[in-house]
Amino acid sequence: MSRKQKNDILLGLLIAVFVMVLAWLVWLLLRPSPAPPVSTPMPDAWSRIQASGQIVVGTSADYPPFAYYDSNFALTGFDIVLMREIGQQLGIQVVFRDMAFDGLYDALQLQQIDAAISAISVTPERDQVVDFSSVYFVSEDGILARPDAGIVINNVNDMAPYRLGVQAGTVYERDAQRLLVDNTQMPQQNLFVYQQADTAVADLMAGRVDLVWLDLQPAQRAVSLNGVALVGQGLNRQTMAIAMQNGETTLQTRFNEALAILQSQGRISQLVLDYMGIPPDQIVPPPTAVPSATPVPTATPPPCTDGMRFVADLNLDDNNMRNPPVVQPGTPFQKGWRIQNTGTCTWQTNYYLLYVNGNTPAARMGGQATFVPAAVSPGQAVDMWVSLVSPLQPGVYKGIWALHNSQGRAFGDRIWVGITVPAPPTSTPPPTQTPSPNIQFTANQTTITAGQCTVFSWNVTGATAVYFYSAGQNWHQYQVPPQGSRTECPSFTTTYDLRVLWPDGSTEVRQIVIQVIPAPTAPIIEQFSLSPPTEIFAGQCVSVVWRVTGNVTGVTLLRNDTTIYSNAPINGSLADCPPGSGTTTYSLVATGPGGTSRQQQLLNVILPATQPPPPTATSPAPPPTIDSFTVRPSEITRGECVNISWRVGGAATLIQIKRDGMVVLDNAGFSGVVSNCLQTPGVVTFRIEASGNGFAFQEAQVSVQPDAGTGLPLVGTNWRLTDYWDGQGAVVAALPGTTVTAVFGADNQLTGSAGCNNYTAGFSLLTISNSLTIGPVAAGNVFCAAPEGIMTQEQVYLGTLPTVTGYQINGNVLELRDGNGRVVLWFQGS
Structure with a gap:
């Protein structure tokens, strides 16, 4: 083939390729546009x-x-x-x-x-x-005062210095408690809660309160009918x-x-x-204008949104509170939930579960903030566990928790733990007392129903001094004549002592226990206290403070059986100046459809009359006081029970009872009695703490003996850490000021305090080979700043427990060894 022929063929091929490319471009330009995809609108x-x-x-x-x-x-x-x-x-x-x-x-x-x-x-x-x-x-409020008071209220905080009356169950009671009392702007005793608003207005006119906060319409009616003044309104228009x-x-x-x-x-x-x-x-008529719908925004998308959905209970399913599981009193336990991230924000480890409220104050059960264990992306689920201790008081408890983000903002479903705490067995009775020919001490009835009274009588011959008091009170302040009687109306089972001092310096104590049968539906007197609590000079005044809950129809305050405040509020206070000297008895009687509740407080009025001015309504809240705290008997055998009784005075805002450092009764009342059955041999320390405008505490110890004929095995023992292996080659003594405990329960649960947080873990052992295995440890997430190093010590201790493979008891010393046979933890018997 000639060169010319070859060139002609190549030219033809190029022309063909050009024509094909041109045709393809024309097709692209002229082809019909594809129909856009059809979007399915979201249903409204x-x-x-x-x-x-x-x-x-x-x-x-x-x-x-x-x-x-x-x-x-x-x-x-x-x-x-x-x-x-x-x-x-x-x-x-x-x-x-x-x-x-x-x-x-x-x-x-x-x-x-x-x-x-x-x-x-x-x-x-x-x-x-x-x-x-x-x-x-539409809700709009009004604030009333006496016309001559010279008070003007422009905002909620303006009410803080005054005695404020509100009606029970209204938004004003809630807001006054939340915005004034809980924020420490107002003492609790300056918030007076009434069953009826008219009673609050009557007390305003009588000078018992300074302000009444209520709805605007009844406030205006009170102005026209009673001559009071409207000194503020519109603080809470909704x-x-x-x-x-x-x-x-x-x-x-x-x-x-x-x-x-x-x-x-x-x-x-x-x-x-x-x-x-x-x-x-x-009723304020609602506005006739209807709010118009806001158009759907088309601007920049909002930032991520927090969302949470409850998925399942991991344990202790209460069947929507229809069948709360039973947990014995004072038992450490954990509650777990599975929750899902339904928002668009990732939960970081600074998100946390926090107790928010419950059916009773004790429903918190010592629970602390618990942080999310790891990052949780949208759509993922996570299991959350909180460490709790069941209350000592029998009843049904529902504690509600909510998830919070890093800014402390709660969101998502509220989740709860629900349990039933059964009544404990009857506490160990006191030993039979030997009769004494020189002491006669009787009560006309030793079993009563709550709200009833009993009369004590005594006749003592040849004594130097005689004292009559309820167990736990400071007996020095309750001297009585050798012959006498007194009416007592305990609201719970109480032990009364007659203490006799003889000329030879010896002391003899006679006891009578008054069993009180509760009236389950009667009003509950949560607080009835005096400040000063036990003694004043003649001419001085005392502040009487009370708080009543439940179905209440009437509250009456008496002094020596004489009414000094009828139609009293269910929450209130009164400055009273008892006349004369001697023992003055204050009584609070609360009645309701379910029965009557009654409490008493004794005040010793002594001479001479040299006293400071009487307290005023605006006096600062008195510090909390522990008026009495007893745990009896002080020595029992494993499995027996003790009675814990207490009475707290002053302006306490939080009362807790602890057992070996663990909270066993959270947000306790100002007085009460509970039983606790102890299963672990050793010395058990109970402690009551009251905080508010100050801090007070008191302790009592109980010696729990092992069963007769048994030694002191590891199961059922209580230990306190003395030294530990720090993992760096040194043995370190436990930090001063910290208490780290280990209780090996009969249920194969190891519980205790790690110094800052409580912990729990399962364990198993073989007595013959001294083999001990400790399972995964669950603990709280509270951070303690003092003493320095406490969190490091806690981290090492909790991390060491799962490494334990054996134990040895040498007298009162427990040694735990790791897999290398090295002693890593030293304890001393409690």
């Missing part, structure tokens, strides 16, 4: 609700009278019943989710709930993130509505239609009367 909330037949409503059930749990742990309240009636109007089932209030708006954005109702007030800030229904309730996600116009319309029907039928007015006690003619 009302469509989802109709499809499922139910609406999921978020609430925060810690705000009576709007949303709370009743005594049977059923969800109720003004908002709850109103929402159920709205559901009936709309033909849908209402399902409530109890959530942290601060997280309700995020839960709406995450479509975890369809709506939220929880005394939510419409504000411009909230209107930026959610839409609202029409307003269903226009309440149902919240929903922005742009949900159909759901908003359905809510408004249902509310209009209920309003026209008078149902909302009836609910206001049922739950708030406000008659229809005193």
Whole structure:
């Protein structure tokens, strides 16, 4: 083939390629555009609700009278019943989710709930993130004072220096407690809580309180009828509505239609009367304008959103509080939940679970903040465990916990632990007393029902001095004549002592135990105390403080059987100046449909009358005092029980009873008696602590002996750390000022205090080979700053326990060895 022919062929190929490329480009330009993908719009909330037949409503059930749990742990309240009636109007089932209030708006954005109702007030800030229904309730307050008081109230803190009266169960009681008392702006005894607002106004006119905080309409009526002055209003104006996600116009319309029907039928007015006690003619009319829906924002997407969903109980399932599991009194245990991250933020290790409230103050059960163990991404689940100790007092306990982010903001479902603490066996009776020919000491009845009284009588001959008192009181302050009688009305089982001093210097004590049968539904006197607690000079005054809970119809304060305060508030105080000298008996009587409760306090008024001025209503809160604390008997055999009784005075804000460093009764009352059955031989130390405007404590010890005929095996023993191997080649003594304990329980559970946090772990052993295995250790997450090095010591100790493989008891010393045969922990018997 010639060169020319070859060139012609190459040129032809190039032309063909060019034509093909040109054709492909023309096809690209002229081809029809593909149809864009069809996006499926998200159904609106009302469509989802109709499809499922139910609406999921978020609430925060810690705000009576709007949303709370009743005594049977059923969800109720003004908002709850109103929402159920709205559901009936709309033909849908209402399902409530109890959530942290601060997280309700995020839960709406995450479509975890369809709506939220929880005394939510419409504000411009909230209107930026959610839409609202029409307003269903308007609350506005008024503050009353005497016309000559010269008081002006512009904000809540202006009320702090005064004695303030509020009605029980209202938002004003809650806000006064939360904003003034809990923030230490006002002493607890300056908050007077009344069953009826009219009684508070009567005490205002009588000078027993300085202010009354109530709804505006009854406040204005009191001004016109009683001549008191309105010195403030509008501090707490709220226009309440149902919240929903922005742009949900159909759901908003359905809510408004249902509310209009209920309003026209008078149902909302009836609910206001049922739950708030406000008659229809005193209800503030809601505004007629309906809040308009806010358009769905198209601006920059918001930052990540926190969300949490409860998945399952890992143990101790209470079946929604229908069957709380039984935990014996004073038992360390753990509660676990599985929770899921339903938000868009990753939970970091500075997120934490925190106790928020419970059905009783003791429901905290010593629980502390527990941090998330590792980062949890959106969609992931994590198991959370908290370490607790069951209360010593029998009853049903529900402690509610909430997850918090690193800024301390609660969000997501509120989760709880529910347990039943059974009544302990009867405590060990005291030994029979040998009769004495020179002492006659009797009580006309030794078994009474709470609220009843018994009369003690005594006749002592040949004694130097005689003292009559309840066990635990300072007997030096209660001298009585050799012959006499006294009426006592104990509210719980109490031991009374008659102490006799003989001329030869010896002492003889006679005891009578008064068994008190509780009246389960009678009012509960949580506090009844005097300050000063036991003794004043003639002419001085004493501050009487009381707090009553339960179903109460009347409270009366008496001095020596003479009424000095009738129709008293259920929470209140009184400065009283008893006349004359000698023993003065103050009695508080609380009555209700379930019975009567009564408590007494004795005050010794002595001469001469040289005293400081009487206390005023604005005096600072007195420091807490431990008026009595006893644990009896002081020596028992393993498995027997002791009675723990106490009485605390002053302005205590937190009272705890501890056993060997562990809280066994959290938020205890100002007085009471509980039993505790002890299973571990050794010396057990009980301690009561009262904090507030100061700190007070007192301790008592009990010697627990092993069963007769048995030695002191590892099981059932109690030890205190003295030295430990630091892992760096040195033996280190336990830090001074710290107590690290190890209790080997009969249930094969090792419990104790690691110095700062309590811990628990399983263990197994072989007595013949002295083999000991300690399982994974669970402990709290509290950080203790003092003494220096305590957290390092705790970390080493908790990390050493799982390495233990053997033990040796040498007298009163316990040695634990690791797998290399090296002693790593030294203990001394407690």
